[in-house]
Amino acid sequence: MARSAAVPAPVLDWISTFRLSASPPPSSLTGDKLLLPQAALEKLLEAASKAPASLPQSEDYEPADWETASPYEALNSRNEPRQQLPHPLIFRVTNLANGRTAYAGIREFSAEEDEVVLSNFLREGLAIPGFEQEQNGEYAINIEIEAANIPKGTFARLRPLDAGYEEDWKPILENHLQKNFTTLAVNNILTVPPLARQRASGQKDFKFLIDQVKPEGSEAICIVDTDLEVDIEPLNEEQAKESLRRRELRKIxxxxxxxxxxxxxxxxxxxxxxxxxxxxxxxxxxxxxxxxxxxxxxxxxxxxxxxxxxxxxxxxxxxxxxxxxxxxxxxxxxxxxxxxxxxxxxxxxxxxxxxxxxxxxxxxxxxxxxxxxxxSLEADGEDGDTDMSDDNPDNEICSNCKRSIPKQSMFLHQNFCFRNNILCPHGCGQVFKKGTEADHWHCAECKAFGTNQPGRDTYSKHMDIAHTPRRCDSCDHSAGSLGELATHKTTTCPHKLILCRFCHLILPQEEDLDFTAAITGLAPHEKNCGGRTTNCHICKRIVQLKNMEAHLKNHDFDRKSTPLPRICRNVNCSRTVSTANSSEEQLGLCSVCYGPLYSVNYDPTGATLSRRAELRYLTQLLRGCGKPGCTNEMCKTGRANRKPPLPAITSKEATPVVKSLVTVDGLQGGYTSHPLHFCVDEATQKRKNIAEMLSYADDSDGKGGWAIEWCTKAVEVADAEVSDETELVNKARDWLEKFAVRRDE
CATH class of the missing domain: 2.60.120.380 (Jelly Rolls)
Known part of the structure; x- marks a missing residue:
């Protein structure tokens, strides 16, 4: 089924005549924009309510075609009251004094009653004289404004009026059209100002002639909400050659x-x-x-x-x-x-x-x-007066040029020196040839001095930089010199751009009304932006963003003051010792390893503890623990799992070995005595291996990493939260970064 063409939006039946405002257009009125009075808006809304339905319709309704409307939608659109103005709202503007016409978009309905304010672009297009060319003391120009409907543009050809335009016009042109223009009309002159940095470097405005637009046959096109192709072509072959020549010269x-x-x-x-x-x-x-x-x-x-x-x-x-x-x-x-x-x-x-x-x-x-x-270790200081003297006792200092001269040559030197050289009478110590003293200058407002050179007027440069008042182009601040202006722009200027440490956007710092920046180091914007709250990633407390740095410093102080964890005395274990149980802490064993040695009987001498430890050792050596992953050297199973396997220990050999390990003094000596060798499960052995791996590795900043005690504590904490081995390593490393003390701290 053939698709029917969409019916264009109807034209509002509205036309009116206004008196041209005698006031200059405001700085915000740019491009092809105009200002109309409030009464014009009311009449436009009234005209819109009387306009025919603007919803596209077709005789052959196609449900998959978004450009056509269903009969139900078309009926509703005819029955509903219409107060919607077309977008964009475009007007045909006519200067009744000379018949010149132009197309324009609306900026605001804020003009005085029965008056219209036109932008400078429209005034030039309508050949309206400047404000100094008033007739009989007042403007007598009437402007006819008519609601217009022009097609969406698909193509525009621009021709530069001057040779040598820069090749980076595209982003500038796109930004300028998007912000300032609704339409493009054939034979209009489009003036595009350069960017601020280009203007500072001497770049002039870009001027283009709008030579052709499409759809063909249109004298103007709408450039809002459309894909517009723009082509730039020189006016003629001579201009193209001159532009190319100037670009080549710039490259040189x-x-x-x-x-x-x-x-x-x-x-x-x-x-x-x-x-x-x-x-x-x-x-x-x-x-x-x-x-x-x-x-x-x-x-x-x-x-x-x-x-x-x-x-x-x-x-x-x-x-x-x-x-x-x-x-x-x-x-x-x-x-x-x-x-x-x-x-x-x-x-x-x-x-x-x-x-x-x-x-x-x-x-x-x-x-x-x-x-x-x-x-260097010491920066160069201020250049003092040059002392040309040396340690040679046969030399003297010339009273004119202050140079060290041999005594026998001093008479001849001074005859020549006083005849050809002049010592600055102002005391700066400069010596120059006679005839050039006019180029030497001393500033009357400061202690600066210098000498003008061919092609370089250093005095004018000094006066311009050091003593010429300047005004900030952002906030209208007055400065007495270029240095004061630079200090203002890099410190207190409300429009100074900063990278906000909280929202990470580049924006003006705003005015410091309550001395926030001087007291807290936060720009006014950062003070307001930092008032937002977030959760501390360590303690999960709600903290204001601006207080987060101090909050984290407290965490860092607590971290560095935390004592080193004590790991279990059992060399095969990967747990830390709790300080809640005095018996466990005294023996240096964790709760799991201490469990088989615990007795409810009163044991002040430790004899029962010694017998239980002896029994545990003998059971391991003679019967083994039977765990497939055991590598304990004091266990029959662990000795068999070693590579190469260790020989089994007989009961006769085991007794004297165990006796030396389970003495009362040896057990109760804690960390100051010998380590213990009790068997553990396979999961505990894996955690021990992970802790040792983390201890050998560096931290995220490539520094010294952490001691085995911290790594053991981290793995123990992470094991209570996750079960996957990869997640366990990541969780343990994250805990180390937050709470552990590095080796080099």
């Missing part, structure tokens, strides 16, 4: 990719334009200072830790160097590096000639750098 001068760096050797690379080169230091000796150095004066260094999301830049850094060649020294006791897992380093050239978009020549060459990260 492109920056190094950065990456991981260590303290074994330096990294060499190039920086082009206003780009950043990012490095990550993940392993270092935490007992030594870290020295980060680039000998090139024109390369700036910015450093943060993994506590700051993203790579450091000119406005977000913890440690920075913007003049000279002195290294950045990070001391091991610096609290900002105590919990750091990674140190992030960014290199940047402050003064760089921009790419001339209209020039056909080569772009500026990239700047070379040599980044080294070293560690």
């Amino acid at each position: 001068a492109e920056s190094s990719s950065g990456g991981l760096i260590n303290t074994n050797g330096p990294k060499e690379g190039m920086i082009s334009g206003s780009a950043y080169v990012h490095f990550q230091l993940q392993y270092w000796n935490r007992s030594k200072p870290i020295l980060i150095q680039v000998p090139e004066e024109n390369v700036d260094i910015m450093v943060t830790t993994d506590a700051i999301q993203g790579s450091p830049n000119m406005e977000e850094w913890i440690w920075g160097r913007f003049n000279g060649t002195k290294p950045i020294a990070i001391m091991p006791d610096d609290p900002r590096i105590q919990a750091a897992k990674e140190i992030k380093i960014s290199l940047h050239v402050y003064e760089q000639s921009p790419i001339d978009e209209d020039s056909k020549g080569l772009m500026p060459a990239a700047d070379h750098f040599l980044l080294s990260v070293t560690q």
Whole structure:
């Protein structure tokens, strides 16, 4: 049966004329969006109630076809009152002053009565003059708004208006259209702003001409809830060649990719334009200072830790160097590096000639750098005044250049020095040739000084970085310098991105109104997020997430202060000794091994205990326990199961051997006396083997593991909960991680 085509949703019978608002559109009104008054919504709902049924119908009903409706559904749709507006709601907008038209989607019904607010995109499309071009002091432009129905788009062809656009436009374009546009109309100019980091690096807006849309014959298409294929083609062959040429030029001068760096050797690379080169230091000796150095004066260094999301830049850094060649020294006791897992380093050239978009020549060459990260026992201190004197008694210090000169040459040297060199009169100790003193500067607001070089105005750079007020682009905070702004952005800025330690999402930390961060170390968001509760994985108590760290430290203190368990004195047993029974604890036997030796008779001398132990030993040696898995050397069965088998012991040989083991002093000596050798069941022997295996292995962190006493206790606890051998091992290891003390602790 042939499927009938779905009937498109009916067009609302609604059209109205509004006066264009004289106020500029709000910043939230972007793309092809407009604002209408509340009365327009009421009239649209009234028009929707009078519109014909929008449910797709067909003469030949196919139950498996979701695009067709059953006769019952169609009947109900005609009888029910309809107050639903179509989605998305699309309007045809006409400028009655010049006849220009455009298509738009609705943002809100919050405009003033009888007024419409249009986005800048719609104003350009309708050729509406700017706000400064008012006529007779007020706007007199009427806009006709009509409910429209346009098809869902399947294809759009865009043509860039400028050569040299970047190749990574796709994710930017997709994000921009999804957030700001409902329709695409042929011959409109689509302006896509770059991302924040691209804008900071000098990237201009992307401008595209909407050249063609499908379905064919449509002057506009809807791009909401549809699979839209977008094709980008240059306007002509000349533009395509120019774009390719500029990409090749960028490759010639492109920056190094950065990456991981260590303290074994330096990294060499190039920086082009206003780009950043990012490095990550993940392993270092935490007992030594870290020295980060680039000998090139024109390369700036910015450093943060993994506590700051993203790579450091000119406005977000913890440690920075913007003049000279002195290294950045990070001391091991610096609290900002105590919990750091990674140190992030960014290199940047402050003064760089921009790419001339209209020039056909080569772009500026990239700047070379040599980044080294070293560690020493003592970091280099501040550079003091250079003392050129030496221990040679025949030398003297020149009063002008402060260099050490032989006495016999001092007269000639000073004649030349005073004639050609000038000592800085401000006391900085710098010496420079006559004629270049105009390039030497001292800051009137601080103690900084320097010398301008060809192509590099270091004085302007210093004033811009150290003494130019700046404003945070996130929270409108005012800072007196770039350093103050960087400190604000990496500490107290409400929009500083953090990785929440509780919900593990990257989001703003929010404003610290009650000094929570300063007191507890928790960002305002983490304080609220940490108020949620969960069960402690050790004691199962309900604990707030923000208190879990302190709670676990208490568990850790209890764990480390727990005494070493005492295992059964019987070498074949795998149980611990209970402290509840003084008799068992005195003998060093567990309750199972002590059971056959127990007597209800009063035995102050231990003679009865000695006789029972002697009887147990003689029974094992002469008759055996009969257990197939026994390997006890003091048992006839165990000696036969040994590999190679041990010879059986006769009664004559057994008596003197046993007598020495069952003396009253020997039995009651506990752990300080000799061990006991009583037979155990096969399950106990298996648990003993598992405990020994766990004792030989390391823990989950690859450390020293646990003593046999802890492993025996863990297997005993786990055996009471599970029966499968694999689960027993996992359960015992989990208990060791929570409660046992490692060998190296």
